[in-house]
Amino acid sequence: MGSVSSTHQPIIIHRKRSAILTRVSLPCTAGTSLDSISDDSRDTYSLVNEKTRYRDREEPSEKPQRHPHSFATYAPTKDNISDAATTAYQEFLNTFPEYRLTWIIDSLRRSDYGRLETTGETYVDYMGGAIYPESLIRVHTEFLNRSVLGNTHSVSNSSKLSLKCADDARAAVLSFFRASPDDYTVIFTPNATGALKLVGEAYSFTGGSSYVLSCDSHNSVHGIREYATYRGARVCYILPTSTGGFEPSTAKNVLLRNRPRSRDSAPCLFALTGQSNISNTKNALSIIEYAASLGYHTLLDAAALAATSTISLSDCRADAMAVSFYKMFGFPTGVGALVVKKSFLMQLKRPWFAGGNVDVVQVPGTIVTRSHELHEQFEDGTINYLTLPAVTDGLRFLSAYLPFLPLRLSCLMHYLVSSLSNLRHETTGTSAVRILSATPARRLKSVGDQSDTGSIVSLIFLSPSGEMVPNSFVEYSASKLSISLRTGCMCNPGGAAAILNIQDDMRRLYEGVTRTDFERAVGHELGVVRVSLGLASNFQDAWTVVRFAGLLAAEKTRTLLWDHYMDESGIAIGQAI
Template sequence: MSSTSCKELQYPDNLEGIIDKEFSRLQGLTYLDHTGATLYAKSQIDAYTHDLQSNIYGNPHSGNPSSELMLDTVHQVRNTVLAHFNVSCEEYDVVFTHGATEAIKILADNFNWTPASKFVYLEDNHTSVVGVREIVAQNDCEAICMFLNSGKSAFDLKNYSPVKVKNISKLGDSNGSNRTGNIFAYPAQSNFSGCKYPLSWIHDVKNNDLDLNMSFLDSNENWYVLLDAAAFVPCSKLDLRENPADFVCLSFYKIFGFPTGLGCLLVRKSAEDMLLKKGYFGGGTAAGYLATSDYFKPRINLHQRLEDGSIPFLEIMALQHGFNILNKIDRSMKAVQAHTFSLIKRLYNELVALQHLNAAPVVKVYSHTDYSESNLQGGILTFNIQRADGSFIGFNHVLQLAASQNIHLRSGCFCNTGACVRLLNLDPENVKHIFQGGRTCGDHIDVIDNQPIGAIRASVGYMSTMADINSLLQFIKESFVQETITSVISNGDIFYDASSAINTSHCSLSLEKIFVYPIKSCRAIEVKQWELCSTGLVYDRMWMIVTDFGVCLTLKRENMLALIQPTLDLKAQTLTLEADGHSSVTVPLDLINNEQNMLEVNACQSKVCGDRVLGYDCGPEVMTWLTDFLGYKSHLIKKNNEPRFSKVNKAIHDENGLSNLQSITLTNEAQYLLLTRESVEHLQRQMKKSQEQFNSDSLAFDEIVSRFRCNLLVAGCKPFEEESWTGFVLKNKLEMVNFKFCGLSSRCSMVCVNHKTGEKGLEPLRTLGTLPPPNYGNKQQKRRNHFGIYLYCECTESAIAVGDEVFLHN
């Protein structure tokens, strides 16, 4: 499509041209997490950076020419924000915050709560709204949750019943000095299901037309509405003149991607006098004060009173460029709403129609709507995947498998436990027991007793296309639709009582292969014998590759690492890196302890980097080689000698009151990872069945082993028997080496990377997710996305060799 024809077309007919011009970085990627954060446009960032380079913007508090320019710009941006919601500065004020969450907190902290005040909120509210109840309780007020009566429409307030969550401890009306104020809070659009609650509720609440069967509510009380618009405004028009909510919170990165960490609280002028209960005052909020006496005079304007300290003025300036882009695309937001709804409706219709061969549904959708009306449903679809027998596939597994296809989704409860419990039909008391038992929001637990405790969310933005929807649909069809019910679920050899299998007489166990991985996420070196040290195999994961920002690269982030083959020459004391089509590069194993070569690396997005790691830069020669190979500036870093400890081993020792923690290098979890030949062969057999069902490619045995990146491969047991081992002894000619179990290895999309091409597929993670968990006596595992076991060794100086005998602990 030519640029000329693009200009002649209106959105969304010109979307192809918009994608080419503004979002070319989306090539080969399916981004469906716009409710989490939408994407910024190229020209938006170009205009912002040009603005920064063309002008001098000073602190708006300073009063000099650059300050005046910034002050005028911020004032203009406030007007732009209000105009977007069809109001003016005479009707509303804009209080800039760090995001929607801080906007809610500022409201809660400054609202004139009295002992007679009530905070009423919908069950389907974001965590940040529900959290207001804690501040309400501190002010001796009532917090009341409105939950939907079973089987009733979610769009009629009469169908909700109240439950007191925080009870008042005092009665009264604050001595009558100030009128009692109450807040009713609800989302314009659920961030869990995407359903849009009626904006007419604003009028109903403010006109005391609640009729909620709450006898404890006085119809003469003053009600104010807090509208959480964070999930609504990115793809829908909010007209505050037509629907005058008193308080509105939102985050700007959800509207146009940049800047992050900036939101606002919109306050209706008629409600300003309810925000006078401010305690702390910071720079810029004081019209005058004395340090030596209790005197403080606040600023006149509301936003001046509430915006403590210097506002993020350069980020606020960036908003103008975001609104400019959005207005060029669709100032009215009507076309954006129609387009995004058409996408999500198509996705819904296709998913609910998917069936396995036995006519069982593939997808369970969680919603209050049938996706037929755009005024009731936004661009979100939340679902789980079911097998042909009705059992659920863990949402974390689906997320990881989608990641292997570069499809970006989100899983969990999305900081909305109320909607999650309601729509998944969970028992609140059971959920409470789960949390009390150690489960936390966002952890790996996703299915308990075949009941999912979260879901998968796909959400669209104005730049989403039908190709994105087709990509997700194709992924689900290829990955989960069972067209032949020769299901591995009925395969009897996976179910066994592990306790009866653990003895040394039923088979002969031996160490078949040893693998060392000098560089994290690069290829392995297979060896016949190797020395052990206090952190595991000598030189195992001693090096890592980092970006110019010090971010550790892993296979999940950079697939090309699978093509780098390291080689260790112990006689020459060198490490060599090579890859097909590239010359090799060599670095010494021992680097001079030179402070100039030291690079502090904080790879906070890697599991290995829950710890800060200090290492040594291996020099410019290998940096040039890596930069040429990967296409961006990269460094090879060798870990220093500062100890780092295994988290899974620490958990075991904490539980047993022990203190001898095991040191590790740059491994994710533990010193050693073990696979068994029989488990790999079992997975390979099931992959062949998957090939029949999903028309996928099977993998050779050695390729499966290389993808799961084990250190030790043991042969001579039953499939998955290793998961019940407590430990074992390796017996060689010289000594006995003792290994102990410290956890199961959870798997992610990195096992889908082809170590010959660097490309990602669906296997073996897809087939792994179809395997039922084994039954270890009374301990039924919750899911099957683990493969292999973690070990630690109590011997600090020893050696092992292929052929060593394995004797299990009793």
């Protein structure tokens, strides 16, 4: 890998057990349920007693126990909650009594997310996508069953109904984000990425322009630099802290040094990531006002922020903001939005046109008259009109529960961070995990408060000797235990490099380098294990994650899982770097 390969030797393991995992014979075959594990390991695997019972359709061996009223009230109903889970939950409530203020979300969990219990799945990948509530699907299905919707580019009754649904959805989006309809409009896109791309391709970058962004940003934000550099603009990065995000003073210095000399002749764009999808940092939205005061146009990537935080475009007057609705309330996928100032939109120049964008097109010739509706000039082809009513209903749904989420997630995050940080290997007493992402600095106590971080824990698992356990092994083990989490760099290479402390290696990359090359250079798999909480998360989800981490800290269970991982994977992942 050029200079990178000369300084780092790849660590190769050829289809044999890693030295960090000692072989212990336990009676378990590949694909077995964890209820079949031998008695000496059963205590460690107690979290699975409920999960596999649903998966394997086994009958409880004992009669259901009655538990304290508080547990039934504030946790999903189950017939066979283990004593360990009950005890842990009571201790949690004693430590975080304010969690009881969010009981309405426990009620929501029972009414709209019962499939999590019946399938035995622990879902902790809300940053990847929220889980849709069943009531939203029912309402939307009923609407479709009794309505006739047509293409919006017509004047028929079915088309008028579709157009009304689209207008209602735009109004709902503006209301949800407290954006004045006099100043802002909504462009529907396939996702937040599509919204960001709209700005990048249509922004008037020139040789004197600057595009300023944080290293800790999604690839969709980084991708705008291709448009900027193609047109001769400078790309200026705000360097991250060791836990991602950036210091406000650092951002202000970069913005000041690269500010526009004249917005008309050389406009400059500042893209702010509201919340990192890997480092868990929240950036102060007030930096948008500072950038605007220097003459920048401002773009807010709110894809990760909008699901659990209140955003007011009356207070934070960004020129444009990108969101994805599936990350907010799970359904529909394939629909996002650019919430954008009309004055800013009028300055963008699209490099092409399509059906729906135009009023008159001269053929042959070069004359094009754009649609008189500003948002239509940026919505290519036919919008996803069948799903837009679900956007309206989804925003109303989320509005009812969003005030309770920060407090609830604050309790769960403090419990999760504390429990994982205290986890030790039974053989050496060394830490079993290393949390790399930013952790909450303050604990919320009231409904309506806003957290200083998101609800993500990005970490790596460590062997008893302190080596990084392969993320692919962790993800494999989690899937075997019906836990949905995510591993990798989360499409955020700058944030990943910051929290993994591999920025020097990042600087030495060369044209044509592959991910495998990069992994061999650093000596291990790239990325982190990400646990992210959201709308339907409850204590049992966090507790299950902690119990899972305990399995990997216990030598017998870790070795058992490693044996199955080796047998089933064939070690094709960079030969188990």
